[in-house]
Amino acid sequence: MQTLLLLSPEGLASNPGLLIGFGLLTAVAAQTGLALIRSAKRLTQQQQRFNLEMERLQYEVKLAKSRWDLAEQEKASWNGWRKFRVVQKAYECEEVYSFVLQPHDGKPIPAFRPGQYLTFGLEIPGREKQLVRCYSLSSAPSDREYYRVTIKKEKAPPDRPDLPHGVGSGFFVDKVKEGDLLNVKAPAGHFFLETDRETPxxxxxxxxxxxxxxxxxxxxxxxxxxxxxxxxxxxxxxxxxxxxxxxxxxxxxxxxxxxxxxxxxxxxxxxxxxxxxxxxxxxxxxxxxxxxxxxxxxxxxxxxxxxxxxxxxxxxxxxxxxxxxxxxxxxxxxKKTSDTVTLRKEAAVTAGKAVSVKFGKSGKVFPWNPALLNLLDFARANGLQIDSGCCAGSCGSCSVAIKEGEVEYLVPGANPEAGSCLTCVCRPKSDLVLDA
Ligand SMILES: Cc1cc2nc3c(=O)[nH]c(=O)nc-3n(C[C@H](O)[C@H](O)[C@H](O)COP(=O)(O)OP(=O)(O)OC[C@H]3O[C@@H](n4cnc5c(N)ncnc54)[C@H](O)[C@@H]3O)c2cc1C
Missing domain, CATH: 3.40.50.80 (Nucleotide-binding domain of ferredoxin-NADP reductase (FNR) module)
Known part of the structure; x- marks a missing residue:
């Protein structure tokens, strides 16, 4: 009770020594409190830095692992055709089937990037030449043991019922069965998701x-x-x-x-x-x-x-x-805006020096039309047929020998055979004579 009286405002006012002592005590307590708050803040910041560092390390480990996986799996890749067995043909919905494929040689298959496709060389009875068609992988890279494609039979256009249905897709849906062997090229394509990113x-x-x-x-x-x-x-x-x-x-x-x-x-x-x-x-x-x-x-x-x-x-x-x-x-x-801009520029450059394309087999010559993106479309627009598959410069089925002249490529990494061009992804750079 006496202590309480001493610490009351009246008690402190009547005792200056006590007042000073009380002031000192309050200051020390405040300092200690501030120091505690500062060190708590420091600890929280250190914890946050540690968490961020852990996240960064985990990301680096994931990146390194996926790069290592990719490098390992690329070793299992192959050039040209490889035989794959249809181990399952599954009905999905009307005119659509999935085909699960495993390599006939029993060796590992490379992982692919989600979004890539397989190229098939179909040997269809009654056709002289192999028919090349591409089908996206509908399985995921994590399905390590097999590939799967899902194929819809392409019908004749509704306004042209007189035309035949799609040859390749029709062959898959109507004829290919479990146990059949198919010629397959390794997964390819530039349309894929980068899986080491976290962007939405x-x-x-x-x-x-x-x-x-x-x-x-x-x-x-x-x-x-x-x-x-x-x-x-x-x-x-x-x-x-x-x-x-x-x-x-x-x-x-x-x-x-x-x-x-x-x-x-x-x-x-x-x-x-x-x-x-x-x-x-x-x-x-x-x-x-x-x-x-x-x-x-x-x-x-x-x-x-x-x-x-x-x-x-x-x-x-x-x-x-x-x-x-x-x-x-x-x-x-x-047609991307940037394509249109390039085409306009190109048209301006080539104005006054029209480039022509000669199709050697028929002897027909046509002036190049800069509104078309590639030689394959150009040939078709002029009533000429050139085989095609992926339309992305990968499968090689639209390859045509160049007798004279030069072409330029619209996609990075196109790899034509010497003396030939991949017509689906190139256009003329000068007057051209093609062996088509
Ligand atoms: C990268 C890529 C991935 C693909 N992924 C898939 C996939 O996952 N699943 C899938 O189902 N497809 C996919 N496709 C499409 C597939 O490759 C084929 O283009 C498709 O199956 C049609 O090929 P087809 O041989 O059956 O038809 P085609 O025989 O080439 O005929 C195509 C169309 O032309 C019509 N036609 C026939 N004759 C004429 C004529 N004289 N004049 C005009 N038209 C005619 C046909 O009736 C048909 O409608 C993909 C294509 C690409 C490039």
Whole structure:
């Protein structure tokens, strides 16, 4: 009680010694408190630095491991054709089958990058020449023991029912069976997802265009990456929805992967909210409504008109051209702004000195049309047939010998045979005479 009285304002005022002592004590307590706060702050900062360093190290280890894996697996690659056995042919939906392939020699197969394709040399009874066709891998690189492709039989165009159905896809769907051997080239292609990055991605597909982007999504899930991933897919309805079980598994297994499926013509049994998310076409307006921003890398695959409209919609939304990556299963329908600028420049340069292309076998000569992107399209536009496969300069089936003149390539890394050109990815640099 006496102590309390002494420490009261009146007590302290009447005793200056005590007042000084009390002041000193308060100052020491304040100093100690400040020192404690500072060291707690230092500890928190040290902890944060340690955590960041750990994350950086983990990332470096992951990067080094994936580079090592890739280098190891590239050793298992091959040149030219290798025989693969069809170990499973599985029905997916109307006119679509998946084919699981294992090497006939029983040796390891190289990993591929999700989004790449296989090139097949089909020996079709009744055809003199091998037919070369490319099909994206619908399996994921983590499926180490096998490759899988998923193929839709291409019907004659609705306005030309007189034309034959697709030869290669028809052969796969109607004739190829389990146990058959097929000629296959090693995985190739520039449309793939860099799996050592964590940048957010949007994967977009329509119909059978699902194959390369499903491979990307499955690899993100299998690697345990926390990369923010959006998976948009459109098909007509449930009856057309190939590989559905795998898309459903993605959505339920990985928190960072969100799936949005549109049915353009839902069936009677299809229930919105349960079977699909949106009704109607999948276009950039759907993406704008669903995505929190446009700040993603976009990977898309589908038919020509779908990709063209999606590409234009994304550009109109302000997505930089360099962030949009796509694979065309047929002739290119997207002309990038930069291509158009190059073509315009080129047209300006070649104005006044028209370049001509002579097709040696028929003797026909045509002036080069700078509005066309490559010699293959140019030949077709002039009624000439040249074989083709990947349309990306990889499979070699559109190769034609050059008798005179020079060409230039539109893609990096094109590797034509000496004296020949890959017509799907080059255009004339001077007057040309082709052995076609
Ligand atoms: C990189 C890449 C990846 C691919 N991935 C896949 C995939 O995962 N799954 C898949 O299903 N496909 C994929 N494709 C497409 C595939 O390679 C083939 O292009 C497709 O299967 C059609 O080939 P086809 O031999 O069956 O048709 P083709 O015989 O080449 O015929 C194509 C179309 O032309 C029509 N046609 C026939 N004759 C004429 C004529 N005289 N005039 C005009 N039209 C005619 C046919 O009816 C058909 O509609 C991919 C293509 C590429 C380049």
């Amino acid at each position: 991605v949007v994967l977009i597909s329509a119909g059978v265009g699902i194959t390369p982007v499903l491979s990307m999504a499955r690899e993100i899930a299998a690697s345990g990456s926390k990369r923010e991933t959006w998976f948009f897919f459109v098909c007509r309805n449930r009856a057309d929805y190939m590989l559905k079980a795998e898309v459903d598994a993605l959505a339920s297994r990985a928190d960072n992967i969100r799936v949005h499926v549109c049915y353009s013509r839902p069936g009677k049994e299809d229930v919105k909210g349960r079977d699909f998310h949106g009704e109607g076409r999948l276009n950039a307006d759907v993406l704008r409504a669903v995505l929190p921003s446009n700040n993603y890398d976009y990977f898309m695959c589908g038919n020509g008109s779908f990709m063209k409209s999606m590409y234009e919609g994304l550009i109109a939304w302000g997505v930089p051209e360099g962030k949009i990556h796509y694979e065309a299963f047929g002739p290119a329908t997207i």
